[in-house]
Amino acid sequence: MADPFLTVTHLTRRFDVSKPWLNRVLEREERQFLTATADVSFAINKGETFALVGESGSGKSTIAKMIVGLLAPTEGQIAIDGQKLDPKDPVSMRALRRRMQMIFQDPFASLNPRWRVGDIIAEPIHTLGLMPRAEITVEVARLLDLVGLSKADAGKFPHEFSGGQRQRIAIARALASRPDFIVCDEPTSALDVSVQAQILNLMRDLQDEFKLTYLLISHDLSVVRHMSNRIGVLYLGRLVEVADAKRLFHEPQHPYTRMLLDSVPDLALSGRRRKPVSGEIPNPISPPAGCAFHPRCPVAQDQCQIAVPALRPTPTGEAACLLAGVAPPTDA
Amino acid sequence: MQDTKPRGRLFRIWDSDVAASFRRSPVAIVSGLVALVIVLAAVFAPWIAPTNPYDPSSLNLMDGFTPPMQPNAFTGNSYLMGTDNQGRDVFSTILYGARISLFVGVSAVLLAMVLGISAGLVAGYRGGWVDAVLMRVADVQLSFPSILIALLIFGVARGIIPPTQREAMAIWVLIVAIGLSDWVQFARVVRGATMVEKGKEYVQAARVIGVTPLRILIRHILPNVMGPVLVIATISVALAIIAEATLSFLGVGVPPTQPSLGTLIRIGQQFLFSGEWWILLFPAVTLLALALSVNLLGDWLRDALNPRLR
Numbered sequence: 001m002a003d004p005f006l007t008v009t010h011l012t013r014r015f016d017v018s019k020p021w022l023n024r025v026l027e028r029e030e031r032q033f034l035t036a037t038a039d040v041s042f043a044i045n046k047g048e049t050f051a052l053v054g055e056s057g058s059g060k061s062t063i064a065k066m067i068v069g070l071l072a073p074t075e076g077q078i079a080i081d082g083q084k085l086d087p088k089d090p091v092s093m094r095a096l097r098r099r100m101q102m103i104f105q106d107p108f109a110s111l112n113p114r115w116r117v118g119d120i121i122a123e124p125i126h127t128l129g130l131m132p133r134a135e136i137t138v139e140v141a142r143l144l145d146l147v148g149l150s151k152a153d154a155g156k157f158p159h160e161f162s163g164g165q166r167q168r169i170a171i172a173r174a175l176a177s178r179p180d181f182i183v184c185d186e187p188t189s190a191l192d193v194s195v196q197a198q199i200l201n202l203m204r205d206l207q208d209e210f211k212l213t214y215l216l217i218s219h220d221l222s223v224v225r226h227m228s229n230r231i232g233v234l235y236l237g238r239l240v241e242v243a244d245a246k247r248l249f250h251e252p253q254h255p256y257t258r259m260l261l262d263s264v265p266d267l268a269l270s271g272r273r274r275k276p277v278s279g280e281i282p283n284p285i286s287p288p289a290g291c292a293f294h295p296r297c298p299v300a301q302d303q304c305q306i307a308v309p310a311l312r313p314t315p316t317g318e319a320a321c322l323l324a325g326v327a328p329p330t331d332a
Numbered sequence: 333m334q335d336t337k338p339r340g341r342l343f344r345i346w347d348s349d350v351a352a353s354f355r356r357s358p359v360a361i362v363s364g365l366v367a368l369v370i371v372l373a374a375v376f377a378p379w380i381a382p383t384n385p386y387d388p389s390s391l392n393l394m395d396g397f398t399p400p401m402q403p404n405a406f407t408g409n410s411y412l413m414g415t416d417n418q419g420r421d422v423f424s425t426i427l428y429g430a431r432i433s434l435f436v437g438v439s440a441v442l443l444a445m446v447l448g449i450s451a452g453l454v455a456g457y458r459g460g461w462v463d464a465v466l467m468r469v470a471d472v473q474l475s476f477p478s479i480l481i482a483l484l485i486f487g488v489a490r491g492i493i494p495p496t497q498r499e500a501m502a503i504w505v506l507i508v509a510i511g512l513s514d515w516v517q518f519a520r521v522v523r524g525a526t527m528v529e530k531g532k533e534y535v536q537a538a539r540v541i542g543v544t545p546l547r548i549l550i551r552h553i554l555p556n557v558m559g560p561v562l563v564i565a566t567i568s569v570a571l572a573i574i575a576e577a578t579l580s581f582l583g584v585g586v587p588p589t590q591p592s593l594g595t596l597i598r599i600g601q602q603f604l605f606s607g608e609w610w611i612l613l614f615p616a617v618t619l620l621a622l623a624l625s626v627n628l629l630g631d632w633l634r635d636a637l638n639p640r641l642r
Contacts, residue, residue, distance in 0.1 A: 094542060100540075102540045105533070106533055110536075114556055128541065170537075177541070
């Protein structure tokens with residue numbers, strides 16, 4: 001961790017999913033909380049791509065939303081370049097907003113259908129007051145050129161573009177405030193496979209050009225492998241493994257990571273038997289005691305049901321499993 | 333949807349779809365024409381009408397009860413639609429009356445739109461207790477017939493406004509009464525649409541940038557919820573015109589010196605059984621044509637804007 005740009009410490013988010021007050025009184029039910037993210041800590045270095053992977057409902061998007069300030073954390077802290085992020089403090093948020101942007105999953109929903117592309121891209125510049133009105137047209141043309149569109153596209157509406165082109169527009173908008181850090185929430189999952197690679201390559205080129213730091217949220221392991229330097233694996237709102245991207249694919253330390261990797265289709269037709277992921281992610285309202293993965297874990301032991309294992313160092317990074325790493329399991 | 337338009341045209345494909353749907357619907361064309369004729373006649377009433385019914389000096393009581401297209405027994409004057417009991421030309425009073433009816437109807441709907449859209453946007457976007465309070469108020473109001481609400485507001489206004497100004501203020505009281513009784517449906521529709529829109533990623537993208545909630549509501553969400561609002565507004569104009577006529581018929585609307593279509597109908601029904609049918613019939617037919625054509629236009633607009641029926 002030479003130069004951590006973003007640090008997330010003990011990040012927890014609970015959602016109140018209780019029934020309305022009257023129903024609770026009549027049916028004698030307790031309040032219910034859904035823990036979307038529990039005690040997640042990681043750091044992202046300047047200029048690297050950190051990927052968060054996990055199944056649906058593992059809390060990936062919740063973390064992304066908390067980092068960009070769309071959701072307030074229940075507990076824990078987020079700091080960007082040493083500056084603490086506090087959604088309740090508008091002055092500090094304003095300074096941070098210029099530096100971080102987000103690319104959304106669905107380019108059909110992330111662009112306002114009634115706005116012209118030029119206005120969409122210019123909105124961050126307007127809102128943050130970054131340059132005089134007269135220069136914005138030129139800047140929008142520069143941004144469109146940067147993402148491989150023509151400056152005439154500024155006058156069109158989003159519905160005149162294909163999915164890949166729309167995602168380019170979304171990227172241009174994200175770049176408009178000249179940020180250092182971009183959260184990419186499944187940026188290619190809504191696109192055709194043929195277009196995915198183009199968008200990913202564009203993102204990499206832009207990263208090199210502007211020294212961007214990426215947080216990449218994805219459930220697609222091939223995307224993650226192509227893009228990231230380090231990977232964090234989420235299971236039921238907890239980080240179960242953090243490892244160097246290249247080594248994670250060869251030496252998974254956590255049994256859940258191993259299970260995910262085994263499920264990936266093998267295009268090389270090596271003859272490897274593909275094992276489907278067994279079981280389903282448990283209900284996050286009432287997670288299993290101890291290690292949340294133990295009901296599905298092939299190597300689970302009795303101790304796994306007692307306490308939540310902490311992240312411990314492994315040869316490739318960190319993993320939250322009693323059996324992970326060099327040290328043999330001693331006690332919980 | 334295919335893109336046949338040249339680049340840079342201001343019109344959107346969305347617009348041309350609606351225009352095409354209009355051209356294909358005979359009902360829409362006919363009701364559009366009828367509404368257009370009545371609206372134009374009302375707007376240009378001072379230039380079209382042969383007499384000015386608001387000018388007492390131009391009236392001749394001897395002209396009263398002249399049947400349509402027949403010379404008056406005393407004065408020999410002949411009128412297209414006859415005259416009423418005070419000798420006012422029915423055709424002229426209809427033109428001026430439609431003017432008042434349309435003005436009251438459109439203004440009341442504009443007031444209801446402003447109130448309803450604001451309440452709906454805030455309730456839908458904020459949620460929580462703000463939403464609960466606004467929607468319970470709406471529910472309570474919806475459980476009364478809106479004509480009762482309008483009567484209540486009218487009664488309260490009569491108590492507040494000094495008697496000397498009652499006649500002058502009557503139109504404005506009417507607009508407020510109808511507008512306040514009609515905001516609920518706008519609020520409900522806008523609230524629902526806002527709740528859908530606020531979860532979309534373009535709103536989140538604006539929040540990430542730090543766009544203020546007011547600006548998100550007005551610049552981002554409002555344009556995307558206007559479709560259903562336009563439909564309701566059109567149908568509401570027809571309903572507001574009828575509400576105005578009902579109130580005027582009941583005698584709590586505009587004064588007889590500035591008759592609206594409702595006032596004319598009230599005057600006319602007194603003479604229905606004594607044989608002067610034209611005093612009632614012509615204003616009533618005009619009101620029917622206006623309300624029906626606007627209503628049919630609203631129906632057509634609802635279908636045209638509904639992508640599932642396309």
